[in-house]
Amino acid sequence: MPDLLTFLTDLSWPVAICLAWLAGELGQRITGLPRISFYGIVGFILAASQVGVLPPSGPGPILLLADVAFGLILFELGYRINLRWLRNNPWFALASLTEALGTFIAIYFVAGLFGTSTMTALMLAALSMSTSPATVVRVINEMRSSGQVTERVLHLSALNCVMSVFAFNIIVGFWIFRSSADIGDATLNSLVAVLLSALLGAVFGVVVPGVLRHMGSLSKDATVGFALAIILLVSITYATQLSPVVAALTFGLTARHRRIAFSQAQRNFGALGEVLTVLLFVFAASTLDWRSVTDGVWLALTVFLVRLVTKTVGVTVFSELSGISWRKGALTGMALAPVSVFVILLLEHARLRGVNLGEELRAMAGVTLLLEVFGPILIQRALLLARETPES
Amino acid sequence: MPLEPFAASKALTFGVELELQLVSLSDLDLTAASPDLLHLLSRKPFPGNVTPEMTESMIEINSSVHSSYLPLLAELLDIRDILVAAGDQLNIGLSGGGTHPYQHWSEQKIFEKPRFRELSSLYGYLAKQFTVFGQHVHIGCTSGDDAMFLLHSLNRYIPHFIALSASSPFVQGHDSHFDSARLNSVFAFPMSGRAPFFLKWDDFANVYFAKMERTGIIKNMKDFYWDVRPKPEYGTIELRVCDTPLTVERAAALAGYLQALCRYLLERREEPPVEDDYLVYNFNRFQACRFGLDGAITHPKTYQTISLREDILSSLRMMEPHAEVLGSLGALRHLSAVAQDGGDATYLRNQYYQQGSAEGMVDAAIRRFRGQR
Numbered sequence: 001m002p003d004l005l006t007f008l009t010d011l012s013w014p015v016a017i018c019l020a021w022l023a024g025e026l027g028q029r030i031t032g033l034p035r036i037s038f039y040g041i042v043g044f045i046l047a048a049s050q051v052g053v054l055p056p057s058g059p060g061p062i063l064l065l066a067d068v069a070f071g072l073i074l075f076e077l078g079y080r081i082n083l084r085w086l087r088n089n090p091w092f093a094l095a096s097l098t099e100a101l102g103t104f105i106a107i108y109f110v111a112g113l114f115g116t117s118t119m120t121a122l123m124l125a126a127l128s129m130s131t132s133p134a135t136v137v138r139v140i141n142e143m144r145s146s147g148q149v150t151e152r153v154l155h156l157s158a159l160n161c162v163m164s165v166f167a168f169n170i171i172v173g174f175w176i177f178r179s180s181a182d183i184g185d186a187t188l189n190s191l192v193a194v195l196l197s198a199l200l201g202a203v204f205g206v207v208v209p210g211v212l213r214h215m216g217s218l219s220k221d222a223t224v225g226f227a228l229a230i231i232l233l234v235s236i237t238y239a240t241q242l243s244p245v246v247a248a249l250t251f252g253l254t255a256r257h258r259r260i261a262f263s264q265a266q267r268n269f270g271a272l273g274e275v276l277t278v279l280l281f282v283f284a285a286s287t288l289d290w291r292s293v294t295d296g297v298w299l300a301l302t303v304f305l306v307r308l309v310t311k312t313v314g315v316t317v318f319s320e321l322s323g324i325s326w327r328k329g330a331l332t333g334m335a336l337a338p339v340s341v342f343v344i345l346l347l348e349h350a351r352l353r354g355v356n357l358g359e360e361l362r363a364m365a366g367v368t369l370l371l372e373v374f375g376p377i378l379i380q381r382a383l384l385l386a387r388e389t390p391e392s
Numbered sequence: 393m394p395l396e397p398f399a400a401s402k403a404l405t406f407g408v409e410l411e412l413q414l415v416s417l418s419d420l421d422l423t424a425a426s427p428d429l430l431h432l433l434s435r436k437p438f439p440g441n442v443t444p445e446m447t448e449s450m451i452e453i454n455s456s457v458h459s460s461y462l463p464l465l466a467e468l469l470d471i472r473d474i475l476v477a478a479g480d481q482l483n484i485g486l487s488g489g490g491t492h493p494y495q496h497w498s499e500q501k502i503f504e505k506p507r508f509r510e511l512s513s514l515y516g517y518l519a520k521q522f523t524v525f526g527q528h529v530h531i532g533c534t535s536g537d538d539a540m541f542l543l544h545s546l547n548r549y550i551p552h553f554i555a556l557s558a559s560s561p562f563v564q565g566h567d568s569h570f571d572s573a574r575l576n577s578v579f580a581f582p583m584s585g586r587a588p589f590f591l592k593w594d595d596f597a598n599v600y601f602a603k604m605e606r607t608g609i610i611k612n613m614k615d616f617y618w619d620v621r622p623k624p625e626y627g628t629i630e631l632r633v634c635d636t637p638l639t640v641e642r643a644a645a646l647a648g649y650l651q652a653l654c655r656y657l658l659e660r661r662e663e664p665p666v667e668d669d670y671l672v673y674n675f676n677r678f679q680a681c682r683f684g685l686d687g688a689i690t691h692p693k694t695y696q697t698i699s700l701r702e703d704i705l706s707s708l709r710m711m712e713p714h715a716e717v718l719g720s721l722g723a724l725r726h727l728s729a730v731a732q733d734g735g736d737a738t739y740l741r742n743q744y745y746q747q748g749s750a751e752g753m754v755d756a757a758i759r760r761f762r763g764q765r
Contacts, residue, residue, distance in 0.1 A: 080418040088480040146501075148428040151418065151483050213748050323432045323481040388424070390501050 012053050013062060013279075016046050020282045034139050034380050036281050040340070040372035043285030054286045063348060064238065066283040069276035070134055070345055071230045071248040072269045074161075077133045078252020081158050091322035092152070096159045099314025099333065100129045104167070106310045107303055111363070114299045120361065122171045127343045127364055128307050130164035131157040132375065135338035138277060139379045141268050147388035148324045153335045153379065156315070158249060161342060165245050166194055168346060172355055197237065197246035204233050204247075205254020226255070227269055244349075245342070281372070284344040288369050292362040300366025307367075311336045328386055335382035338375030340368040394605075395597040395613070398536030401457075401627030404655055404718070405532035408464065408647050409454040410636050411445055411525040412475070413492055415485040420754040422495040422523065424448035425484045426503060432478050439470045446508050447500040447523045449492075457532070461651070461720035465644040472640045476762050485758035488643075489740065490560025490574030490635030491524050493750045518581065524574040525636040527557060529647045530628040531654050536593025538658065543587060543620045543629050544665035545657045547673055550619055550633055551680035551689050552704050556727055557634035557646055558684045559736035562750065571684030571737035574635050575677070583610065584617040585674075589667040596622070619677075633677075638736045638760045641726065648723025652711040655718065663693060684737055685730075704731045 020042040024035035046053040086093040107128040111121035136157045140150055169190035208229045212222055233251060237244040268274060293300070312333030319329020343364060383389055416423035426448045433442055440455045453471050458464040472486075479486045500523050502512045512519040533539040558571035570576065578584050590596040604610050613621060619633045631650055637643050669692040679687035680700060687700040708724050708731070715721045743756040 082417045082483055085417065085480075085483040089483075146416070146424045148425075148482060151416065151423075154418070155483075323478070324428060325431060328428070387427075387504075390424075 016054055016282055017278050021278050034376035036138050037373050037376045039278055039281035040285040043282035047286035049289040066280045067234050067244050068231050069280035071234045072273050073134050073137050074248035075230050075252040077137055077158050078249045079256045089322055091318045095315050095318035096156050099311045100160055100163050102314045103307055103310040104129050106306050110302055110306050119175055126167035126171055130342050131160040131336045132338040132340055132342040133157045134341040135375050139376050143383050143389045145383040145388040148328050149332050149386040150388050152332045194246055197243040198250045201247040201250025202254045204251045209255050284341045285372050287344050288365050292365040293369050296363035296366050299363035303367050304370050331382040331386045335379040337378040338371055340372040343368050395601045396624050398593050398624040399627040400534050401532035403534045405457050405459050406647055406651050407455050407457045407530045409528040411450055411452050413487040414449045415487050417483045417485045420751045422449035422492045424501045426451050439467050444503045448503050461648040461723050468640040468644050487757045487761050488636045488638040489757050491563050493562030494565040524577045527634040527636045527643050529631045529650050532628050539622045539629050540591050540593055542654055547669050548692050551676045554633050554680035555684045555700055557637050559635040561737045561740055570682050572635050572681045575681050581617045587618045638757055645723040645726040648720035649727055652714040655714045701731050
């Protein structure tokens with residue numbers, strides 16, 4: 001009965017998203033843990049390589065939707081970043097560099113100790129620098145937190161994202177050519193791609209608010225206008241092989257300086273954002289394969305722990321100098337743990353470019369699975385311990 | 393517990409308290425930053441004093457006690473510079489203004505302190521929608537009787553201070569068409585408004601306060617939210633109707649005007665205050681809140697309708713000899729310019745239209761507080 005099979009396959013995504021949403025609502029009510037942790041668990045269980053409800057991932061509408069969902073989140077993040085802060089508080093900028101570079105170096109050596117190849121170790125190190133903005137923004141909005149830990153995690157997550165994309169692209173470029181003579185070329189290619197993506201985002205950031213302002217009645221229309229612009233932007237990066245991450249982030253950053261009203265009520269892009277977030281987290285977890293997770297389990301656990309330590313130490317040593325208590329510094333570092341969605345989308349895009357890193361980066365699968373579930377919990381606990389959430 | 397005796401202080405000494413907005417420089421909304429900011433400020437000596445307020449997105453600063461305008465202004469400028477530098481380090485903007493234009497009261501967090509908790513549970517949402525920002529000016533009085541005399545003599549001048557300081561045109565995302573919408577939040581409290589008419593401290597303390605205390609409604613002077621209230625432990629009266637202006641310069645000028653006015657009133661050349669002065673009081677106060685300097689008030693003695701702007705300008709001229717003695721002519725000049733060119737409410741509305749959004753208006757207010765044009 002091939003027809004019934006097609007019929008069921010067509011239903012698999014909507015059903016998975018509904019199940020994930022139910023699990024998220026019930027799970028949050030019963031355990032008090034963040035909803036997105038449950039989305040991840042459901043996505044992982046239903047994935048092709050586990051229960052097999054969902055079809056194997058690949059290029060197609062679901063990946064595009066996931067990218068749009070991530071684009072919305074990155075735009076929102078960019079919209080909340082104040083780059084001038086880094087100049088006003090150079091110790092904070094230094095903390096960012098220290099935790100990112102410290103993590104890169106530490107993970108590179110740890111991977112070496114486990115006998116991975118130089119190339120794989122470099123890629124692991126580049127991915128480990130990142131902090132997933134999707135998890136960070138989602139949990140912060142869900143908790144409605146505000147304060148220094150919240151602000152710093154948002155800013156560090158955006159910076160980590162850019163540094164990680166940049167390093168990862170250089171290394172992948174290098175990996176494609178596989179010869180040190182081409183490293184200059186790879187760096188250049190990667191740099192040009194990142195710059196072009198940023199330029200595209202900046203153009204959107206100038207044009208879109210201009211158009212919206214011209215149309216008047218800003219407070220009502222800004223959300224829809226921005227959302228549509230992001231869909232367009234992500235599609236353009238698809239067609240041109242640019243980085244949707246960098247483009248969406250720059251779009252938000254540039255738009256921020258045009259000061260178009262974007263009120264609190266529209267956090268997460270309202271209901272549209274909520275729906276796409278469920279899809280994003282289910283999709284991300286569904287790309288993971290249980291076998292690769294168990295294969296690299298010890299390396300994964302070590303990477304997970306070392307990364308937690310380097311990020312926490314890197315931020316904490318500068319906490320007093322940058323104007324917060326040791327305690328809040330350490331909690332900021334701890335809240336930088338999430339990694340999953342960002343890394344998964346980066347790997348999916350590398351795969352689309354013909355770079356299949358699944359085998360090379362087995363350990364990363366384990367790390368992402370761990371953090372898909374525990375990342376949101378870590379940042380949630382950090383915000384609660386920092387007392388930055390409203391009284392219940 | 394009976395009301396404590398009125399501690400005499402030196403006549404016409406004064407001090408200023410300002411409630412300030414803590415704004416995230418990321419999204420320009422109010423942010424619960426006072427615990428972090430206070431932590432950072434506690435590391436270095438601070439001129440005057442800084443304390444937490446009811447919700448975590450506000451702080452209160454106060455000056456020391458001064459006897460003239462210029463040292464007060466200098467101290468407020470010092471305080472401002474320290475606050476701005478600390479704010480920069482934490483990505484927090486400091487801003488004046490009586491309201492934040494688009495904050496949501498339900499997003500506010502109550503600062504962790506027993507008194508704030510009690511108030512929050514008594515007043516419910518009133519406590520959170522009380523995230524409004526005012527300037528208080530204390531004037532030292534040599535006796536409780538002088539204090540009560542001044543408190544009631546000022547009734548006719550209350551609209552001046554409302555209109556000159558008005559800086560809260562926007563509430564919850566919309567133009568309220570009031571110049572000072574903040575005072576509407578204050579009036580919601582049951583113990584707000586004018587003080588009862590007693591001219592002798594003994595009558596006020598032993599009759600009125602004693603009775604009120606017996607009712608159990610109030611425990612101390614802090615439970616009254618009057619426009620002007622006596623503060624016996626400091627030996628002062630406290631003017632509470634001003635919105636926090638967008639600049640500390642204006643805050644100092646308002647204090648300078650009040651000081652000169654009190655010096656004039658203490659000469660007792662005006663007709664003494666009577667209960668009937670208050671017949672027009674609420675209406676005049678409304679005119680000042682609603683229309684600011686363009687309001688029209690009714691004189692409590694003659695019942696003439698006069699333009700508030702004209703009344704302010706002529707009163708400022710009348711205070712010049714007093715300001716000369718007190719060294720505060722600069723304050724009067726500053727306020728004449730305000731009365732002629734328009735105040736902070738007008739500035740904010742103009743910014744809203746120029747910048748095209750409420751965020752742009754908040755950004756402009758932050759820059760103005762820093763002393764940038």
